[in-house]
Amino acid sequence: MGGRVSETTSLATPEEADISGGPHGIIDDRKKYFHCSPVVFMTHHKIFAARGRPEVDPWGFLLPLSPVVWMAVGYVGNLTSLLAVRHISHPYQTLRDVIDDPNIKILLMAYVPELTLFKTVESGVYRELADLFDTERVTVSTYSNLVADMNRLARPGTHVVFDVDINFWNFMAADFSLTGQCDFYVGQSTYFPLPLSIMAQKNSPVSPAVDRDAFALMESGLFNKWMKYSLANTTACVNPPMVITVTTVLSLANLWGMFVVLGLGCGISCLVFLLEKIVSSTKPLTEIH
Template identity: 30%
Template structure:
């Protein structure tokens, strides 16, 4: 849409220009054509509007011959800079351009005066910062973050011809709507005009979109739970693990059936074997299973030899399989991952951490039902704590020194895991499998600021070209190492008593049963006087 404004009244032009900016009457997509006979010196009140919109100024000369000069005000022009004359019009010659600058071009694609834009950012605990000499302002220092986001904005700055000045919000927050109706953090700085760009991975939300505009998404992310990995644990009943439960049941059932089979002849009408021999044969099955020698007899029947021989073969295979697996399993330690969902946070007596001023925290704070509401209610039990974004450096020690977990965007959780892996050489954190609060992450700028569409175009080019992901891998080379860390590890050290003490419990239980049997035999000695054994 093209809007033509014709007036020689400076008050009218100034008022309309003020309303256009204050009430966003002229979005970037609208083309504005201003026709006036006022001299340039009386148009200073509207030049900011002209510079921040797709506008052309037609300044008619007050002479006998009708003619007009076409001017374009460039954005972020220094004070006192004259607008750029781009053409001339007259009834005789028509329109004649005097500059290669296109009339309705994207003025923000290449900023002519190399302005210094204020970039609001919060340095997270997962990031490294360095102080360097500012090449654009000799004698001044510049603090930059060594991360993919900083590389992204610096690359865009070179492409669009501007420099950056990083500032930190006083509260250290990303930005949320406070109870008094004001915006905090980086979002608040952009909304109040204290910063041109808010640098970071901001979650796009309808509430934030009412006060800021977002660039093309840099990433798609989710909120996940990060907690410390537990120490390797030894399974008390690990000596039972070489064989599955079904195999143990099958072995005991086979032993019982075999013992009954050995006693079948005792049920025949004319017993050919004495009862004592039958019980001895049945007991031999148990001795074979326990790898003991057989009772020496001179009159073994062939059917007994065949049955016991087959049972010996099966027992040899089972015991060798059991021994081989047991050696492997005794060298395995299990690492439990108890915190995998919001329900785990609720059920376990764990301290829950969130990042203040983030959309993820807001999703839990505004929940009216479900698990998110239950997690937020942990605040009443002093189990929920919010941490400002610029104090995230101490989160690692909190997670390692106490029973705690943090809910944050997975991209930052991965960075923390990668940073600690690079420093310690091992994975010390566990990331939950469950994901929450899916979101589009991008940079933010002032509402209806035409700089944002130009930034969005550059961001789209860089992200679709894979440069952002490349920078992530460069600055965090171990970004994915701990995502699939094993939950079982092999130990090559000597076995300790804690590794096999479950077997001693079984031994102690056998002693107790033997003692109980001894007591029973002593009590019923008279009844056992005619023992058939």
């Protein structure tokens, strides 16, 4: 969904179709040839990336001491589970996070107006992104190859994708249906709001009917409902957990933080004891008596 600009305009100019087969983004290039209906759906550009691997939190033993746990169900019942906490990182939430990390590459879509916009700005994060276009950190793909490139480049964690979020939700729903797990996440920051509409030929007699039906879809919320239920598991990975608990044997690998605290405590105690002995040994006998 969204389509490539070149394909959409080539369909409109020779008048091969009366209306679009689905909603497309409203951009200047398309408005030259299309009549755009009222907006039926809003999408945004976001960061799409692979989730990190579960990592042991060596300080997990401190979590039962938090006020939230004490107010909830107490210390004893939570100690065992919180010692087995695993954290899954979602490091790339914004374009700034991506640009500042020289080890990550960016996958962008060809034939989209954002590529031109990036090159026209003079400063800021978009300018910095445009400066990377001629480097190996930027890879350009097409919508026909998007799914394959997301599996090939984004899944191993070498690339993030910057595109409209509706493509990400559809991909993650299909991927969850196959694997039963959430291997990707979508960043929180949003860029470039993109309204979608049904498009028809300029001065087409069907335009009034298209406008009426599009407005009815938006007003009733029917289109949003279609989007939600068009694929199975569309909401399964909307908010994947970043903290999970697992059943595991306690070992030094996940308890070394506890021994660090114990060692520091013993060290400080010994230091205080030695200071007390030194101070007491330097006092005059009269003061001692």
